[in-house]
Amino acid sequence: MESNVIPDSIRPQRLQPGIGFGSGPTGTLRSSLRPGVTVPIAPLLPSPASLAASSGPPPPPPPLQLHSLYGGVGAGLGPGAAGHCNPGNPAVLKEAVEAVVRSFAKHTQGYGRVNVVEALQEFWQMKLTRGADLRNGALVVYEMVPSNSPPYVCYVSLPGGSCFGSFQFCPTKAEARRSAAKIALMNSVFNEHPSRRITADFIEKSVSEALASFNGNREEADNPNTGIGAFRFMLESNKGKSMLEFQELMTVFQLLHWNGSLKAMRERQCSRQEVLAHYSHRALDDDMRTQMAADWVNREQSVAGTIAQELASTERELEDARLAGRELRFYKEKKDILMLAVGQLSAANAATLPSH
Numbered sequence: 001m002e003s004n005v006i007p008d009s010i011r012p013q014r015l016q017p018g019i020g021f022g023s024g025p026t027g028t029l030r031s032s033l034r035p036g037v038t039v040p041i042a043p044l045l046p047s048p049a050s051l052a053a054s055s056g057p058p059p060p061p062p063p064l065q066l067h068s069l070y071g072g073v074g075a076g077l078g079p080g081a082a083g084h085c086n087p088g089n090p091a092v093l094k095e096a097v098e099a100v101v102r103s104f105a106k107h108t109q110g111y112g113r114v115n116v117v118e119a120l121q122e123f124w125q126m127k128l129t130r131g132a133d134l135r136n137g138a139l140v141v142y143e144m145v146p147s148n149s150p151p152y153v154c155y156v157s158l159p160g161g162s163c164f165g166s167f168q169f170c171p172t173k174a175e176a177r178r179s180a181a182k183i184a185l186m187n188s189v190f191n192e193h194p195s196r197r198i199t200a201d202f203i204e205k206s207v208s209e210a211l212a213s214f215n216g217n218r219e220e221a222d223n224p225n226t227g228i229g230a231f232r233f234m235l236e237s238n239k240g241k242s243m244l245e246f247q248e249l250m251t252v253f254q255l256l257h258w259n260g261s262l263k264a265m266r267e268r269q270c271s272r273q274e275v276l277a278h279y280s281h282r283a284l285d286d287d288m289r290t291q292m293a294a295d296w297v298n299r300e301q302s303v304a305g306t307i308a309q310e311l312a313s314t315e316r317e318l319e320d321a322r323l324a325g326r327e328l329r330f331y332k333e334k335k336d337i338l339m340l341a342v343g344q345l346s347a348a349n350a351a352t353l354p355s356h
Contacts, residue, residue: 094168097182097325116181123188124159134159135283140184142177152176153322155332156184161248161284163329165322183325191244198246203235230272237280247327252284254330255337259292289337296341297348307345311338 101116121140128138138159145153154176155165164187166179190196207221207228216228223229238246256262256279265275282288299306318331 097167097186101182101185116178116185120156120181120185120188123185128159140181142180144173144176154180155328156180157329158184158188158244160245161251161329162187162244162327163332164325165328167323167325187244187327191242196243198235198239198241198243200239203232203239206235207232224273225271227272230276233273233276234280237276244327248329249280251329251333252279252282252288255284255288255292255333258334259295259337261292261295284333289333289340292337293340293344296338297344300341300345307338307341311335311342314338 101114101119121138124134124138124140128134136159140159141157143155143157145155147153150169150171152170152173152175153166154170154173155163156177157163162184164180164184166176167183168175168179170176170179210228210231211217211221214228216226220226220228221232224233234249235246238249253262256265262275266272296307296310314331314334318328318335321328321331
């Protein structure tokens with residue numbers, strides 16, 4: 001029985017405050033579109049091949065194909081593509097990041113050493129003053145991973161929600177903060193490049209690649225009730241936006257897919273168009289995180305050890321992506337949701353203990 005206990009090493013260090021559960025399998029469209037899974041639990045994140053072979057309509061391709069989508073756009077940008085390079089070649093990534101930081105310093109402050117933490121904040125403050133739509137302001141937020149010894153790890157969240165992390169061995173907390181700021185600054189700068197915008201040509205290329213990946217036909221791309229058609233709809237709806245802006249939106253759908261929520265919504269008879277329309281204009285919030293965490297509590301109560309297993313897998317994914325210099329919000333949100341579930345489970349267990 002001891003093997004089923006959540007170990008102390010994965011207990012929460014930082015939890016998002018919950019707002020409540022309030023989800024039901026029936027009712028209005030609004031309640032049906034809530035992310036909570038109230039139907040029997042489905043297998044998590046099937047492969048693209050199994051999705052294509054399933055009898056029901058597959059979820060939209062972006063949650064499954066976003067990494068290739070993002071990498072394809074960056075491939076022709078020189079150093080910008082290094083943000084998604086193979087983690088087996090950290091020297092290339094470090095050289096690319098340093099080159100972008102030097103270039104940014106040259107064009108904004110003249111030659112010399114640049115304070116990347118200050119530069120990153122000033123970059124986003126500049127975007128805000130120039131009219132960028134930043135709902136929560138221009139504040140860049142850093143988060144250190146608790147540790148008493150090196151290597152230290154730091155995450156940085158940009159105003160739009162994108163997340164990056166220190167990608168080097170960092171002997172001090174200050175160095176970890178600078179490392180995270182460097183990779184975030186590089187991606188922020190390259191995100192302003194015209195080729196990082198969603199254009200008609202980019203949409204056609206992305207849809208063609210999705211059709212090839214899923215063995216689809218052109219008619220599917222024109223039908224919004226198919227997965228490929230929904231993908232096209234999402235791209236068309238975000239024409240003119242940058243890759244980081246689009247990826248921030250796709251993170252919501254990635255999490256809904258990972259959590260089994262998209263499948264649950266289909267079983268509640270929600271159309272794909274309704275789901276897309278609802279979540280395309282909804283930011284990831286504490287209510288959504290709390291409901292997803294509640295789903296994982298239910299899974300843990302059904303099969304002990306489920307959360308620990310998923311958390312271990314998520315931490316490996318997060319570590320690999322961080323060292324590769326990739327955008328991390330999907331992995332980071334998964335970990336935070338699972339840690340929130342650990343907290344909910346601990347609170348539920350404490351409430352059932354007999355008082356003395």
